[in-house]
Amino acid sequence: MIPQTFEYTAPKTLDEAMVLLEGGGKPLAGGMSLIPMMKLRLATPEHLIDLGRIKDLDYIREAAGELHIGATATHSSVENSALVKAKCPLLAAAAGAIGDPQIRNVGTMGGSVAHADPAADYPAALQALEAKIVIRGAKGERTVSAADFFVDAFTTTLDAGEVVREVVVPVEQAGTGTSYMKMPQPASGFAIVGVAVRVRRGGGKITLARIGVTGLSNIGYRASAAEKALEGSAGTADDIMKAAALVTQGVDANSDLHASAEYRKHLASVYAARAITAAASKA
């Protein structure tokens, strides 16, 4: 399996990269989605712009109550970052659930969100975290919410020549319980379904519930009906079951050789119940 020939450039700065991308180049990050597609010739880019040598894109830092994850931060650096584990444990959990160690050592945050695989793990967490995606283009930067960034399977709001520069997530408030639960496809590790949950309590009630779901449909989404059912409830086992039953409401579930639509919906409710229970127990 040999990809079609291409030109390769590895700029050292984002400014240089932007010029090359403007000229029609395609970004290469970890290559964990792009290279397999190139080997199958499902992708035949003529000019690859390797973002891997741009030091300014590889960071994880905290500023003003938020964590900023640079586009080329690898899944394993997010998974193992003391900062992310302490301040945004849901994101660390989602990163650690991706594929296998070798994939996590090279695959990146920016590549994962830009690729927008319907079975990717980050979208569930980023929806539940109400994350922001910072996009750099020829005309400057714009910031898009995760809810608006993902448009359809393998489709985002990124225009040609634009790149994801960083992903911004909130520092989790004390007392928030989080959990990411996933049913992996056994060979690849991709999510058949994955559910990310954040729960906060106050005065004996659930005061905040955020539920992100991946794998079920073409894009990760927030299960608003389930969130509403949970908020204001006492968060008993019964409340959780009722909310979990709502996570698939109004969703067009995908069907493939790994799982039928009906089975996926069933799994989504089961994994939602488990993730809500786990998150609530930590809240």
Place this chain on the structure above:
Amino acid sequence: MKINLTINGKKYSPDVEPRLLLIHYLRDVAGLTGAHIGCETSLCGACTIEVNGKSVKSCSMFAVQADGADVLTIEGLAQDGKLHAMQEAFWNQHGLQCGFCTPGMIMACKAILDHNPNPSDDEIRHGIEGNLCRCTGYQHIVNSVKAAAAAGAGK
């Protein structure tokens, strides 16, 4: 494209086509046939090597991406004719049968101990999720990692 890399401590400066995969460079050009090609689709882990200290699947990386990198393959593990403790453990614990997965499996197992010198069974199995073995049923591989850990193979 001209690249420079160090493989198992030795310097190489080949001129490669950008589309040349690192595994093909290692096997077909550098003559290092230790890392195997199993699936060629990034699933089996037979091609696992280390690039700058991190385990990667060399069938899913271009050689040009390794420009300037320090590469370690299975051939680089033994020092002065003495097997690495992980190799020794695979030998003693029957961590292999046909041996096809073994070069990648040993590299993945070494990476587990590099981060966690004393892993549990679960942690070992989690650490070899990216490597498939069609022969052993994995139990002997888990035993090998534990034996290597007991022998102090972790950093």
